[in-house]
Amino acid sequence: MSRIRAAYFDPDGARYGIPTYWWRGAPPGYATRRQLTAAGLRPGGQPIAAQVLWRGVGGTRAAYLYRVDLARPKRTATPAQRRAIRAALLARRTCPTCRQVRDYYIPRSLGECLTCAHPLEAAA
Structure with missing residues (x-):
């Protein structure tokens, strides 16, 4: 494992407070808001379950992950x-x-x- 990946790997949340993974390193069952939207789902009020950290323009970037099993279907307009x-x-x-x-x-x-x-x- 490279140093960058090791710096952002905290699956139990001891260092960052919530489970943290490197870019494309999150286990199945987690999805970003955009991924949920593409699947026709929404977070549904659940808290952030994990995060993905990576080096980007301007420093460390973050994407928050939600649990897919707790996601709800998207609401449609009346x-x-x-x-x-x-x-x-x-x-x-x-x-x-x-x-x-x-x-x-x-x-x-x-x-x-x-x-x-x-x-x-x-x-x-």
Whole structure:
């Protein structure tokens, strides 16, 4: 085992407080948040079970691991929530000045569509 791997290997958590493994050295049964999401799961309120440490840009990097057996299925949005999201996104594309629905989001810095904000450039 290399010195770097040995520095980050603490399976009982004596040195770091929680079980710690090196990059790609975690045992099966643990997953990161992204890995859980890819599998259609979520942590479900469980605490961090372990961590992976590695040397990266700017120093030591960490990824927290959760137990797969305690993970819960991802929740899906209800039809009412989907309608609300659709309405909110439509409101972001509707210009308050000319009331036209644009194919882009209205810039918050301008507060209106590009045609209304710069009428001389739109006419040219």
